[in-house]
Amino acid sequence: xxxxxxxxxxxxxxxxxxxxxxxxxxxxxxxxxxxxxxxxxxxxxxxxxxxxxxxxxxxxxxxxxxxxxxxxxxxxxxxxxxxxxxxxxxxxxxxxxxxxxxxxxxxxxxxxxxxxxxxxxxxxxxxxxxxxxxxxxxxxxxxxxxxxxxxxxxxxxxxxxxx
Amino acid sequence: xxxxxxxxxxxxxxxxxxxxxxxxxxxxxxxxxxxxxxxxxxxxxxxxxxxxxxxxxxxxxxxxxxxxxxxxxxxxxxxxxxxxxxxxxxxxxxxxxxxxxxxxxxxxxxxxxxxxxxxxxxxxxxxxxxxxxxxxxxxxxxxxxxxxxxxxxxxxxxxxxxx
DNA sequence: TTTAATTTTGTTATGTTATAACATTTACAA
DNA sequence: TTGTAAATGTTATAACATAACAAAATTAAA
Numbered sequence: 355x356x357x358x359x360x361x362x363x364x365x366x367x368x369x370x371x372x373x374x375x376x377x378x379x380x381x382x383x384x385x386x387x388x389x390x391x392x393x394x395x396x397x398x399x400x401x402x403x404x405x406x407x408x409x410x411x412x413x414x415x416x417x418x419x420x421x422x423x424x425x426x427x428x429x430x431x432x433x434x435x436x437x438x439x440x441x442x443x444x445x446x447x448x449x450x451x452x453x454x455x456x457x458x459x460x461x462x463x464x465x466x467x468x469x470x471x472x473x474x475x476x477x478x479x480x481x482x483x484x485x486x487x488x489x490x491x492x493x494x495x496x497x498x499x500x501x502x503x504x505x506x507x508x509x510x511x512x513x514x515x516x517x
Numbered sequence: 518x519x520x521x522x523x524x525x526x527x528x529x530x531x532x533x534x535x536x537x538x539x540x541x542x543x544x545x546x547x548x549x550x551x552x553x554x555x556x557x558x559x560x561x562x563x564x565x566x567x568x569x570x571x572x573x574x575x576x577x578x579x580x581x582x583x584x585x586x587x588x589x590x591x592x593x594x595x596x597x598x599x600x601x602x603x604x605x606x607x608x609x610x611x612x613x614x615x616x617x618x619x620x621x622x623x624x625x626x627x628x629x630x631x632x633x634x635x636x637x638x639x640x641x642x643x644x645x646x647x648x649x650x651x652x653x654x655x656x657x658x659x660x661x662x663x664x665x666x667x668x669x670x671x672x673x674x675x676x677x678x679x680x
Numbered sequence: 681t682t683t684a685a686t687t688t689t690g691t692t693a694t695g696t697t698a699t700a701a702c703a704t705t706t707a708c709a710a
Numbered sequence: 711t712t713g714t715a716a717a718t719g720t721t722a723t724a725a726c727a728t729a730a731c732a733a734a735a736t737t738a739a740a
Contacts, residue, residue, distance in 0.1 A: 556716080591719095592721080595719075
């Protein structure tokens, strides 16, 4: 998990070749699914691509409308099934406070990120921090609560929008 | 903020007189609204009471149906307006991952809690931890992200359901 | 390689959560 | 007491999500 903190941090201002990100993510997803013996079908792959192509967290119905544009009438279950699969495989994350989805840039390892959501530009960055993880784990352990899944989202202003 | 950690922690198994909790919460809300110069109208107070009376996080439409039962036909905006007011005043919290609401037992002070949600019994406990708060704050600061609002929810099994 | 079982996708309908827009009433202060 | 602002009522609709069952595609087994 080398440089785990920074790899997934990319506010909107960061100038990077996003097309490259998408390709990399798709390739990695492909490999991962093969190694896990699950099927990254065309539909699933296309949804993953659409999520990645979006520079912001994207809602299910936005995915749906893009899908409908290119493939003709598509129904909600098509999208939700694909999203569910991608979530299960850790290929995307769901931002609860937005009802929206973002690509995950390190799907190989289990993790719960911290999502920084800019209320101004709408971008979301996934970051990780061992200190936070530890603090939460210790707290739940102390209380005898068996944690399984965690959601941590912070709204505010990203560096680009503060400036 | 004496004993802040434990006051708001009450999993379902905890045997306490919940009716008492409700009364206390309503009284405190009343006082708080007076001191803030905002109006805790009958509608708002009744919604707060309904939220508190529920032993689990309660959805807006559950509040709505209870309200309709006792007051005749009621429309969604009535409930959402009351909920919005209560959220603004910190009298309730919204659990994002459940689209549901819980009463807040210490509305006088600004805070962001950690919600422990039992996937078995459905109860939700609000806890606080300075170490977690600090870790998150330090992380966001380091990244130059100006945090304004935070949600932290953990799904798992509460002590009563693990046993 | 045909068949059977399983997984994935298509389709229709509906359930659930939330808000926009505008009319009416209520509270309170000038 | 009347003007103003806040709160509520009302209708309609937007936004998010899933149930249920049919059809097709994939895979494994015979």
